[in-house]
Amino acid sequence: MKKIIGLVLGLVVGVSLAFADAVLINGAGATFPYPIYSKWFDEYGKMNPGVQFNYQSIGSGGGIKQILAKTVDFGATDGPMSIDQLTQAPGRIYHIPTVMGAVVVSYNLDGINKGLKLSGDVLADIYLGKITQWNDSRIAAQNTGVNLPNQGIVVVHRSDGSGTSFIFTDYLSSVSSDWKARVGKATSVNWPLGLGGKGNEGVAGMIKQTSGSIGYVELAYAKQNNLPYAFLKNQSGNYIEPTLESTSKAADGASIPEDFRVSLVNSSNPESYPIVSFTWLLIYKQMDSPVTGKAIVDFIKWAVTDGQKYAADLDYAPLPSNVVEMIQRRLTQVKY
């Protein structure tokens, strides 16, 4: 018996010695960037065996709650924290963009593949229930030569609170004052009409099955599942296909504030797709632990430079170089 106890003790001591200089970084938050984050944690861990990550993709709201409570070393969110939330924080919180994502408008119309043209105000009025037929003159006016059916529009939206809904409603608020006043932007809103699907897969499932439906999903999800998607009219009046390039363009040339808490929807860049957002990491300006603090900053520096090459494969748009430079400057202000 003593032998066994000795053996176990020896093992425990040995293992803890081996990991004595390992840093464990805890994070929690957004589900949307989870695939790229886990890829980064994996690749970065291979190069720096001393750094280990534990990321819980519990949703942006949960990420904000946990960073405010300091139960994690970093949070992650798809929508910037509100001023209200920032003042609740026990310290100054920095938003660091990591990659960019787009939300695409998908639909199910017999004989019409991708490329239906829609403008923001028409999209908002569809979601407000003002436009109810596919052959409405305002849709037809933008799609000459397309045979639009005389069919009711079935509106589909996310039922679960999500960053995707935040980006989508942020866009609708920016293009329609009526939407802004009646509904607003949030991870969950009081939808004027429509069916709610749970998750990207729930929305996509309903669109695929329901003839005449329209809905929104992440670009990555639409590409991987070959869903038809609309070309949206941007601020400059061009109809833009959602691609990684047109997504990245949204931050290119746009005026980005120092704190990165910026909405990229409806960008002024003439080549940009209009429903685009950063996804952010949330860290404290004053880190509690020098070891963890340094490890996090080193990781972020790598993620926004070398790490960006993994983005495209996973259907995220990489950050434009002007944003990367700004992040590098910002990171020098982090204290640990």
Add this chain to the structure above:
Amino acid sequence: MARQDSSDIIFRRVLAIFPISILVLVAGLFFQLISSSLPSLTKFGASFFVSSVWDPVAENFGALPFIFGTCLTSLVALLLAVPIGVGAAIYLAEYASPQVSKVISILVDLLAAIPSVIYGLWGIFVLVPFMRHSVQPFLGKYFGFLPFFQGPNYGVGFLAASIILAIIIVPFIISVSREVILAVPSVYKESALALGTTRWEAVFNIVLSYGKAGILGAVILALGRAIGETMAVTMIIGNNPTISSSLFSPGYTLASVLANEFAEAAGNMYLSSLIEIGLVLFLVSILVNILARFLIWSVTKGASEATK
């Protein structure tokens, strides 16, 4: 009086810990739900139960459509599941050969063990298209004069959710009812048969009447499951807080809104209102259970008086 050995006393006290821990757990749960939903309770008061607005942006919350959805889907599910469940149980206990009964009972227990997310996925890919293409057009065509079968046909909605719930709870009803029927002493049935009743009369008048309380217990167990069921319902109810007399309409339930919105709820009032939804769910479950117990009590009372 039996001698009180010290070991008896210890054993009795140790055993008493277990039921007390259940009480503590329920009381703690209730207390936690109340204290966390205080902001919402004080702000909205009784209007929380009668308002139909659920607006996270304006932080204005009311639970009526969710209460309606939970009660409606559970009720329709029971209406569908009870005849099937009790009928199957009678057949398995009284008519089927032992081999058939055994095989089907194993299958029923297997059904009861399937996670509800599997039922939800099956619902999305099989049941909902079937509802949209066959069941709902049929109901709309021949029974469309009833208010229950009107309005646009999406496939998802109250009816699809109720059917999924019925499928989920049927195994519970079959399994427990079958045990109850098997437990009826065969003397009663044999006496009835000896007095010249038909088999149908023996089953209906003697066996069912004797097992009434147990079968109702099975139904309550199933109802509890239906009220709390989350995943499968969320996936196919359409998640739209509407109150409609039509079963074709999309709806929402208390459990679904919690599952959908809790993870992303950041504002204090929002969170508190969601916890109050949990409190309402708790209260609805308790209320329905009390009603059901009352029903059992009144039924068994009648039965025991009749046998006197």
